[in-house]
Amino acid sequence: MQKITLPMNEATRLSLHAGDxxxxxxxxxxxxxxxxxxxxxxxxxxxxxxxxYDGSLxxxxxxxxxxxxxxxxxxxxxxxxxxxPFAIELMPAGLKxxxxxxxxxxxxxxxxxxxxxxxxxxxxxxxxxxxxRVLAAATKSYPDLGAEAVYRLEVxxxxxxxxxxxxxxxxxxxxxx
Amino acid sequence: xxxxxxxxxxxxxxxxxxxxxxxxxGKAVACLKxxxxxxxxxxxxxxxxxxxxxxxxxxxxxxxxCQDTGVAVFFVELGNDVKLEFDLEAALNEAVAIAYTDGxxxxxxxxxxxxxxxxxxNTPAVIHVKTVMGSALRIRFAPKGAGSENMSKIAMLTxxxxxxxxxxxxxxxxxxxxxxxxxxxxxxxxxGGTFExxxxxxxxxxxxxxxxxxxxxxxxxxEEALYQAVNATNVGPMGLSGDTTCLAVKVNSYPCxxxxxxxxxxIQCHAARHKELIL
Numbered sequence: 001m002q003k004i005t006l007p008m009n010e011a012t013r014l015s016l017h018a019g020d021x022x023x024x025x026x027x028x029x030x031x032x033x034x035x036x037x038x039x040x041x042x043x044x045x046x047x048x049x050x051x052x053y054d055g056s057l058x059x060x061x062x063x064x065x066x067x068x069x070x071x072x073x074x075x076x077x078x079x080x081x082x083x084x085p086f087a088i089e090l091m092p093a094g095l096k097x098x099x100x101x102x103x104x105x106x107x108x109x110x111x112x113x114x115x116x117x118x119x120x121x122x123x124x125x126x127x128x129x130x131x132x133r134v135l136a137a138a139t140k141s142y143p144d145l146g147a148e149a150v151y152r153l154e155v156x157x158x159x160x161x162x163x164x165x166x167x168x169x170x171x172x173x174x175x176x177x
Numbered sequence: 178x179x180x181x182x183x184x185x186x187x188x189x190x191x192x193x194x195x196x197x198x199x200x201x202x203g204k205a206v207a208c209l210k211x212x213x214x215x216x217x218x219x220x221x222x223x224x225x226x227x228x229x230x231x232x233x234x235x236x237x238x239x240x241x242x243c244q245d246t247g248v249a250v251f252f253v254e255l256g257n258d259v260k261l262e263f264d265l266e267a268a269l270n271e272a273v274a275i276a277y278t279d280g281x282x283x284x285x286x287x288x289x290x291x292x293x294x295x296x297x298x299n300t301p302a303v304i305h306v307k308t309v310m311g312s313a314l315r316i317r318f319a320p321k322g323a324g325s326e327n328m329s330k331i332a333m334l335t336x337x338x339x340x341x342x343x344x345x346x347x348x349x350x351x352x353x354x355x356x357x358x359x360x361x362x363x364x365x366x367x368x369g370g371t372f373e374x375x376x377x378x379x380x381x382x383x384x385x386x387x388x389x390x391x392x393x394x395x396x397x398x399x400e401e402a403l404y405q406a407v408n409a410t411n412v413g414p415m416g417l418s419g420d421t422t423c424l425a426v427k428v429n430s431y432p433c434x435x436x437x438x439x440x441x442x443x444i445q446c447h448a449a450r451h452k453e454l455i456l
Contacts, residue, residue, distance in 0.1 A: 129234050
C-alpha cells in the first residue's frame with residue numbers, strides 16, 4: 001500500500017502504475033452526473049470551475065445524508081462510465097485524477113493517455129466502511145443538487161487501486177469491448 | 178377477516194425499508210463468506226474482505242450498506258380475507274417517504290426521466306400486487322440500486338435458441354457488464370411469459386432466499402448451469418478478475434407463446450438487500 005497525499009503533483013501522478021494499491025489522504029472533491037454537466041457547461045461559458053482542477057482528485061459519489069454527529073453518510077463510488085463524455089472535456093482543463101468504479105469506454109481511455117491522466121477505482125458497495133475514512137465534508141458548489149452537489153472531503157487512508165495509468169496500462173483489460 | 182390498520186402498516190413497512198438498507202440478510206453474508214474461502218485471486222480476496230467488513234460496520238453503526246439506497250420495489254401478496262380501508266399504494270409510499278427521510282437514506286428518484294427533478298423523499302415506489310387466497314398480507318421489499326439495474330437486459334429469443342441460447346445470452350450480458358454492476362452479483366432470470374412478464378418475474382427472483390432453489394427441475398438445471406458458466410467468466414469481484422463473479426442465480430419461469438422465448442436478466446449487486454413482512 002502506497003500512501004498518497006491530495007492534491008497530487010504531476011510527478012506523483014505519472015509515477016502511478018495500474019494495479020498499485022493506494023491509501024489516499026488529504027482533500028478531494030466529489031461530483032457525479034449532474035455536477036459534471038454543470039462543470040462542462042461552465043467550461044464552455046468560460047466560467048469559474050467549482051474548484052481548482054490542477055492536482056485535484058474528483059471522486060464519483062453521491063453520498064447518503066449524514067446522520068447527526070457524523071461528517072457524511074455512506075459514500076461509495078458510483079459507476080464511472082457515465083462520466084466519460086464529461087471527463088473527456090474536463091481532462092484538458094486540468095482535471096486529471098479521477099476515482100470511481102468499473103471499466104470505462106475506449107474514447108475515454110484514449111483521451112486519458114493523451115492527457116497523461118489517471119483513473120483510480122475503489123470497491124463499490126462499501127459505503128459504510130468508506131464513510132469512516134472521511135474526517136470532514138462540506139458542500140463546495142451546486143448545493144441545489146443535494147446528494148449530487150460538489151462536496152469537499154477531507155479523507156484519511158481512503159483505499160484505491162490504480163485502474164488506468166497515464167502510460168496506457170489497464171487493469172481491466174479490454175473485457176468491456 | 179384480517180382488518181389491518183393503516184398506521185400499523187405504514188410503521189411496519191417503514192421499519193423494514195430502513196432495515197433492508199442497513200442490515201444485510203444473513204444468507205447473503207453467508208454467501209459472501211463462502212466465496213471468500215473459494216476465491217484464489219489475491220486482489221479479489223481483498224475486495225471480498227472489504228465487502229464483508231462493510232456490512233458489519235453498516236449493521237453495527239447503522240450506516241447504509243451502500244449510498245445508493247435504491248428505488249423502493251415492493252412485491253405484495255394480498256389475501257382475499259384481508260380488509261384494507263385505505264389506499265395500499267399511498268400507504269406504501271408514505272412508509273417509503275418516512276424511512277428515507279428519518280432514516281437518512283439517499284433520495285434517488287426524479288419525477289420525470291427527462292426533467293430529472295428529485296422528488297426529495299424517494300417516492301414513488303415501484304409496486305407489484307398479486308391477489309392470493311388467505312388472510313395474510315405479505316410485503317416483500319428490496320431497495321434496487323441503479324449500478325446493477327442499468328446492466329440488466331431482456332431478449333426475445335426464439336424457441337430454437339433453447340437452453341443453450343439462454344445460457345449464452347446471460348453469460349454475454351454478464352461479460353458486457355464487467356465490473357459495472359458491482360460483482361459478485363446475484364442474477365434474477367425470468368424466462369417465458371411475455372416481454373413484461375419475463376422482466377417482472379426476473380425482478381421477483383431477486384427477492385428469493387439466496388440459499389433456496391427453483392421448484393421446477395428444468396429451472397434448477399438452468400440455475401446450476403448459469404452459476405457455473407458465469408463464475409467461469411473471470412469477471413471477478415468488481416470486474417478485476419477472479420473466481421467469484423456471481424453469488425447465486427435464481428430462475429423464475431412462466432408459460433409462454435408457441436413462438437416465444439423471452440429472457441430477462443435482472444442483475445443485483447453484491448448487496449443483495451431485501452426484507453419481508455407478514456401482517
